[in-house]
Amino acid sequence: EAGVAQSPRYKIIEKRQSVAFWCNPISGHATLYWYQQILGQGPKLLIQFQNNGVVDDSQLPKDRFSAERLKGVDSTLKIQPAKLEDSAVYLCASSLDSDRSSYEQYFGPGTRLTVT
Amino acid sequence: LAKTTQPISMDSYEGQEVNITCSHNNIATNDYITWYQQFPSQGPRFIIQGYKTKVTNEVASLFIPADRKSSTLSLPRVSLSDTAVYYCLVGEGRGSTLGRLYFGRGTQLTVWP
Numbered sequence: 001e002a003g004v005a006q007s008p009r010y011k012i013i014e015k016r017q018s019v020a021f022w023c024n025p026i027s028g029h030a031t032l033y034w035y036q037q038i039l040g041q042g043p044k045l046l047i048q049f050q051n052n053g054v055v056d057d058s059q060l061p062k063d064r065f066s067a068e069r070l071k072g073v074d075s076t077l078k079i080q081p082a083k084l085e086d087s088a089v090y091l092c093a094s095s096l097d098s099d100r101s102s103y104e105q106y107f108g109p110g111t112r113l114t115v116t
Numbered sequence: 117l118a119k120t121t122q123p124i125s126m127d128s129y130e131g132q133e134v135n136i137t138c139s140h141n142n143i144a145t146n147d148y149i150t151w152y153q154q155f156p157s158q159g160p161r162f163i164i165q166g167y168k169t170k171v172t173n174e175v176a177s178l179f180i181p182a183d184r185k186s187s188t189l190s191l192p193r194v195s196l197s198d199t200a201v202y203y204c205l206v207g208e209g210r211g212s213t214l215g216r217l218y219f220g221r222g223t224q225l226t227v228w229p
Contacts, residue, residue, distance in 0.1 A: 004159075042203055042219025043160065091159045103150045103207065105217065107159025 002026065004108035006092050012114045018080040021111045025073070025094030031055075033105065034067055034077050035091040043091055049075065079113075087115045120204045125224040134191045136223050138204030141185050149180060149187045152203045154222070160203060164189070191225075199227045 005024040013019050025032050031050050035043035046065065048056040051072040060067070064083070069075040079086055089112050093105040121139040128134045140149070148167050152160040164171055166178040166187070177190040191198055201222040 040221070042222055043217075044219070045217065093159065103148060103165050103205075103217065104162045105160075107161065109157070110159055 023092030029094035
C-alpha cells in the first residue's frame with residue numbers, strides 16, 4: 001500500500017513570496033490533515049478535511065494560509081505571503097473515516113520550508 | 117481536549133525495557149489515549165491506542181490504570197533504532213472533533229549502545 005505522498009520535500013523562499021505544497025493521501029482515506037511542525041515542537045493541526053469539506057480550520061492563519069481539497073483526493077496548502085515565522089515542516093496526514101481508526105493517522109514525509 | 121504531560125527526555129541502553137509515563141488528569145469519559153513515534157526528518161507514526169487496562173501489539177504495550185489519569189507506554193528490549201520522539205495524545209473518539217490530535221513536545225528517547 002502506497003503511503004502519503006508530499007511534494008516538494010524542501011523549499012526555500014524569501015519573505016513575502018508565495019509557496020504551495022501538494023499532498024496525495026492514501027487511497028480510500030476520506031480524511032486529510034495538514035500540520036505545521038516548528039523545530040523542537042510537536043505538530044500543530046492547521047486544517048482537517050473530510051472528503052472535500054473542511055471539518056476544522058480553527059488554527060489556520062486565514063489571512064495568509066489557504067488550503068483546498070478538490071474532488072476529495074489530493075490537497076494543496078498555500079502560503080501567501082510568507083513570513084519568517086512560517087519556517088517549519090508541513091506535514092500531511094490521512095485516515096479512514098471512522099471513530100477509533102481516525103486516531104491512526106498516516107503521515108507523509110513532510111515539506112521543509114525555509115523562509116529567508 | 118485533555119492536556120497531557122510527559123517527560124521531556126529519557127535515556128536507556130540497548131536491550132532494556134523503557135517505560136514512558138504520560139499524565140492526563142482531565143481525561144474525559146469518551147477520550148482515547150494514543151501514542152505516536154517520530155524519527156528525525158519523518159512524519160509521526162502511530163504506535164498504539166487504548167481506552168482502559170492493557171493493550172499490546174507487536175511494537176509496544178500500553179498500560180492504563182482504572183482512573184485513566186495516566187498511561188504508560190512500554191517498549192520491550194529497546195534497540196538503537198528506537199531512538200525517537202514519543203508523543204502521548206488524548207482525544208475524543210466521537211463527535212465533531214473526530215480525529216483531531218493535539219501533539220505536545222513529546223519525550224525524546226535516546227537509546228545508547
